[in-house]
Amino acid sequence: MPETMNGAPVAAQSAQEHYALCLYVVGASPASRRAIRAIREICDTALASRYTLEVVDLHQQPELAAEEQIIATPTLVRRLPLPIRRLVGDLSDRERVLAALDLQGVG
Amino acid sequence: VIGIGAQRQGDDQDLRSRLAEAEDTLRAIRSGEVDGLVVQGPDADRVFTLDGADSFYRVLVDQMPEGAVVLDAAATIVYANARLADMVGAELRQVVGRTFTELLPDAFRGAMDEALAGGVRGLVVGVDELSVSPRGTVPVAIAMRLITDGQAAVHCLIISDLTDRKQAEHAVAHLAAVVDSSVDAIISEDLDGVVRSWNTAAEIMFGFPEAEVIGRHVTETTAQGHEGEVAEILRRVGHGQLVELHETTRATKAQGSIEVAVTVSPIKDAAGRIVGASEISRDVSERNRIEAALREAEARFRSAFDQAGTGMALIGIEGAEAGRFLQVNGELCRLTHYSEEELVGTLFSALVHRDDAAQSAVGLQQLLTGELAISIGEIRVIAADASVLWALATTSVVHHGDGTPSYRILQLQDITERKRFESQLHHLADHDPLTGVFNRARFERELDRETAAAHRYQTGGALLTLDLDHFKQINDSLGHAAGDDVLRAAASTLHGRLRASDILGRLGGDEFAVILPHTDHDQAVEVAGMLGRAVRERVDVATARGARNATASIGVAMFDDGARRLSSEELMLAADNALYDAKDAGPGLVRVADPAGVPTSALSPRYTWAERIREALSADRFLLYTQPIVPLVGDVAPRFEVLLRMRGGSDEVIPPASFIPVAERFDLIQEIDQWVVRHALELLANGTSTGPGTCFDLNVSAKSMLDGRLSSSIGRELEVTGVDPRRLTFEITESAAIINIAQAAKFARSVKRLGAGFALDDFGAGFSSFYYLKHLDFDYLKIDGEFIRDLVNSPTDQVIVRAIVEMARGLNRQTIAEFVGDEPTVSLLRELGVDHAQGFHLGRPRPLDRAESAAARSATPS
Numbered sequence: 001m002p003e004t005m006n007g008a009p010v011a012a013q014s015a016q017e018h019y020a021l022c023l024y025v026v027g028a029s030p031a032s033r034r035a036i037r038a039i040r041e042i043c044d045t046a047l048a049s050r051y052t053l054e055v056v057d058l059h060q061q062p063e064l065a066a067e068e069q070i071i072a073t074p075t076l077v078r079r080l081p082l083p084i085r086r087l088v089g090d091l092s093d094r095e096r097v098l099a100a101l102d103l104q105g106v107g
Numbered sequence: 108v109i110g111i112g113a114q115r116q117g118d119d120q121d122l123r124s125r126l127a128e129a130e131d132t133l134r135a136i137r138s139g140e141v142d143g144l145v146v147q148g149p150d151a152d153r154v155f156t157l158d159g160a161d162s163f164y165r166v167l168v169d170q171m172p173e174g175a176v177v178l179d180a181a182a183t184i185v186y187a188n189a190r191l192a193d194m195v196g197a198e199l200r201q202v203v204g205r206t207f208t209e210l211l212p213d214a215f216r217g218a219m220d221e222a223l224a225g226g227v228r229g230l231v232v233g234v235d236e237l238s239v240s241p242r243g244t245v246p247v248a249i250a251m252r253l254i255t256d257g258q259a260a261v262h263c264l265i266i267s268d269l270t271d272r273k274q275a276e277h278a279v280a281h282l283a284a285v286v287d288s289s290v291d292a293i294i295s296e297d298l299d300g301v302v303r304s305w306n307t308a309a310e311i312m313f314g315f316p317e318a319e320v321i322g323r324h325v326t327e328t329t330a331q332g333h334e335g336e337v338a339e340i341l342r343r344v345g346h347g348q349l350v351e352l353h354e355t356t357r358a359t360k361a362q363g364s365i366e367v368a369v370t371v372s373p374i375k376d377a378a379g380r381i382v383g384a385s386e387i388s389r390d391v392s393e394r395n396r397i398e399a400a401l402r403e404a405e406a407r408f409r410s411a412f413d414q415a416g417t418g419m420a421l422i423g424i425e426g427a428e429a430g431r432f433l434q435v436n437g438e439l440c441r442l443t444h445y446s447e448e449e450l451v452g453t454l455f456s457a458l459v460h461r462d463d464a465a466q467s468a469v470g471l472q473q474l475l476t477g478e479l480a481i482s483i484g485e486i487r488v489i490a491a492d493a494s495v496l497w498a499l500a501t502t503s504v505v506h507h508g509d510g511t512p513s514y515r516i517l518q519l520q521d522i523t524e525r526k527r528f529e530s531q532l533h534h535l536a537d538h539d540p541l542t543g544v545f546n547r548a549r550f551e552r553e554l555d556r557e558t559a560a561a562h563r564y565q566t567g568g569a570l571l572t573l574d575l576d577h578f579k580q581i582n583d584s585l586g587h588a589a590g591d592d593v594l595r596a597a598a599s600t601l602h603g604r605l606r607a608s609d610i611l612g613r614l615g616g617d618e619f620a621v622i623l624p625h626t627d628h629d630q631a632v633e634v635a636g637m638l639g640r641a642v643r644e645r646v647d648v649a650t651a652r653g654a655r656n657a658t659a660s661i662g663v664a665m666f667d668d669g670a671r672r673l674s675s676e677e678l679m680l681a682a683d684n685a686l687y688d689a690k691d692a693g694p695g696l697v698r699v700a701d702p703a704g705v706p707t708s709a710l711s712p713r714y715t716w717a718e719r720i721r722e723a724l725s726a727d728r729f730l731l732y733t734q735p736i737v738p739l740v741g742d743v744a745p746r747f748e749v750l751l752r753m754r755g756g757s758d759e760v761i762p763p764a765s766f767i768p769v770a771e772r773f774d775l776i777q778e779i780d781q782w783v784v785r786h787a788l789e790l791l792a793n794g795t796s797t798g799p800g801t802c803f804d805l806n807v808s809a810k811s812m813l814d815g816r817l818s819s820s821i822g823r824e825l826e827v828t829g830v831d832p833r834r835l836t837f838e839i840t841e842s843a844a845i846i847n848i849a850q851a852a853k854f855a856r857s858v859k860r861l862g863a864g865f866a867l868d869d870f871g872a873g874f875s876s877f878y879y880l881k882h883l884d885f886d887y888l889k890i891d892g893e894f895i896r897d898l899v900n901s902p903t904d905q906v907i908v909r910a911i912v913e914m915a916r917g918l919n920r921q922t923i924a925e926f927v928g929d930e931p932t933v934s935l936l937r938e939l940g941v942d943h944a945q946g947f948h949l950g951r952p953r954p955l956d957r958a959e960s961a962a963a964r965s966a967t968p969s
């Protein structure tokens with residue numbers, strides 16, 4: 001059975017799930033930097049090697065905003081597992097992010 | 108329904124979740140967590156950033172090494188970064204606000220205007236030149252993007268400076284040109300031996316075009332069969348070593364091979380790692396061929412030098428080596444009896460005979476000054492055992508590249524044998540073969556010299572002529588051999604009594620002569636008397652009744668009688684006159700010529716022999732005798748040797764020995780020869796005393812042969828008489844041929860051209876018989892009587908005759924034996940294969956002339 005970084009067992013429901021995440025930011029602003037840092041930390045600790053993470057700079061690819069109905073940045077989108085979830089704003093509150101991703105109890 | 112309910116339930120949940128997301132978004136915006144908002148525009152969404160989110164981009168663009176510029180729709184520069192200003196060579200504030208196309212060279216402006224007007228949205232890349240002042244232009248690549256900003260469109264351009272890249276490209280192209288123009292094949296390969304580059308010279312040298320070898324392993328093409336060698340070279344180069352001028356062979360496409368010197372060096376990348384090998388091959392076939400040819404020439408010279416049949420040596424020229432042997436061959440050691448160790452370092456001049464040293468030194472000097480290319484001389488070399496070697500020395504000088512002499516090459520050819528032969532020939536030409544004293548020709552030269560010297564220095568001198576009394580009787584009664592013994596004894600006795608400065612000669616027959624230089628009348632008479640006594644005391648004639656003494660009559664003539672000086676011819680005449688006086692007075696006497704009686708015959712109380720001969724010629728007082736030449740095999744036309752006699756005042760028949768020597772001395776013999784030819788041909792023509800088809804052998808004297816006129820008179824007589832020339836054979840004695848071999852050969856040719864035959868008489872009497880055979884075109888060899896007389900009893904003579912016959916047959920010539928005295932000799936000659944024979948047994952000489960012939964015929968029954 002896979003283990004988390006702190007050795008706690010992963011919840012049965014999410015143990016085998018693959019997470020596809022996408023983070024929308026604009027440039028290298030302070031909020032963007034904080035968001036990228038926070039989500040890398042959560043992925044590495046709570047999802048180990050069973051995730052993919054994309055980071056989209058809407059300055060360079062504004063056309064991608066419409067596809068996932070992004071209206072503000074930073075926004076984290078959970079594409080998998082379904083349903084799609086969006087989380088807008090600061091990601092430094094770990095519990096809030098875990099909850100939004102249905103990963104309570106893991107970290 | 109359940110389905111609908113479930114659907115609705117799902118929709119509700121989605122809606123709730125979306126509402127929650129919206130609330131969350133609002134919360135985030137309100138709490139300032141959001142820094143960007145996406146707003147839907149008419150064409151596309153636009154992103155508005157808060158909180159200076161793009162300040163980092165600005166820094167990046169301002170500082171980046173590419174030029175960046177933003178143009179409005181009219182191509183006015185609204186933004187430019189520092190790098191662009193730098194490229195253009197202007198202040199940034201001078202750039203913004205200008206029209207971009209003004210910065211371009213004229214040639215590119217149109218294209219740029221077109222690109223801008225065309226509203227290109229995507230990326231346009233062009234490698235163009237940007238016009239800049241004051242440095243001229245720089246090569247650039249331009250990336251262009253159109254951005255629509257609400258109301259207006261702007262162009263964003265990124266401009267890259269390609270100067271460095273262009274320079275690198277030029278450098279690469281230059282390098283490639285250098286490599287390509289090399290006459291050496293330059294190829295590169297990776298460390299596995301796979302070919303990566305291949306220049307033009309390599310294509311020419313190996314025949315493989317570049318396209319055929321790139322990517323292939325070298326051992327598949329030029330290095331076929333050299334797998335091990337290539338692997339070893341690559342291993343060493345892989346370790347950073349340089350393989351320099353390694354000589355090997357490489358294959359060509361035409362299945363040939365080429366000799367090359369290969370230099371292989373490591374190729375390193377920017378980080379210094381060895382990634383491959385560059386291989387420069389130089390064609391050394393030609394050089395190797397030249398070197399091989401040089402080596403071969405050297406070896407050939409060495410072997411020629413060592414194996415030469417002539418003595419060879421290299422001799423130094425400069426410094427301590429000057430004149431010393433540097434190198435000698437085996438033959439030189441053999442010739443000189445010195446070892447190689449003894450010769451090397453020794454002066455060549457130490458081996459040269461003292462008398463030849465000066466000649467040798469002169470030759471060397473002429474060589475060194477370039478006056479002579481080659482110096483040839485005959486020198487005497489002293490061998491280790493003190494023996495003297497005659498050598499033909501050939502010397503040439505070998506020069507350094509700068510033209511200064513390096514050493515000389517000496518060749519010594521042993522000519523001792525030739526010298527001995529030559530001196531023997533000289534001796535033969537000058538000496539009487541029977542007695543070893545001077546012959547008449549040499550004696551007359553000596554007389555000329557001595558009289559000239561005596562007259563010049565007024566020293567005086569005397570000429571003695573000496574005649575053995577009754578010699579003809581000795582010859583006739585005791586035979587030629589006994590006569591020869593007496594002549595030899597007389598010569599030896601006279602020689603033993605004379606001073607070293609006196610000169611003795613045999614004038615012919617039994618007549619000798621002596622020159623006494625520095626002698627006055629009384630001394631001459633005394634010497635003459637002394638010589639006469641010596642002959643009487645010392646010279647014996649062995650007769651059937653026991654030995655008796657020979658005697659000599661002597662005539663004396665003084666060089667100078669005080670009133671006038673006599674020429675050598677006058678002296679001879681005077682001495683002869685005195686001799687005949689002495690003979691008339693009785694045997695063994697001496698008479699001195701009367702000065703008043705010289706030289707006119709009118710004053711002389713008696714005829715001289717010369718006058719008698721002249722008279723005989725004018726009065727036809729000569730007689731022709733013939734002696735048959737008998738074929739020993741087969742049956743041929745009757746053939747005779749024609750012999751000459753003179754009729755004396757009282758019609759006595761005088762044998763040739765009495766008048767021929769005088770005739771030769773006074774140059775009357777040519778006339779006699781002409782007389783003989785004329786009469787012999789007349790006889791053949793009218794055929795009265797000769798049978799039809801009769802052949803004649805005629806004797807020709809040495810003087811006629813030398814004279815050259817005789818052959819033309821023969822031709823004339825043949826024409827007048829109409830005699831078939833094949834009926835004539837002309838004989839010349841070997842001793843006559845010795846005097847002038849070239850002239851003898853010429854005479855033989857002219858006779859043969861006329862159609863007559865040529866015979867070499869008295870063959871075997873001379874020393875160098877074989878030498879003459881080589882040079883004379885003869886038809887018959889007349890074997891000297893010396894070998895025939897005692898043939899039956901002498902195994903030695905038989906061997907010699909057999910050899911002569913063998914040789915003549917080998918040359919396709921015939922032989923004639925003379926002096927055949929009996930039938931056993933005839934049988935033996937036939938057995939030995941001699942073709943003809945002649946002698947008393949087969950037929951004595953008989954008179955032929957008109958009146959004489961009948962008498963002779965009755966006198967001597969056949």
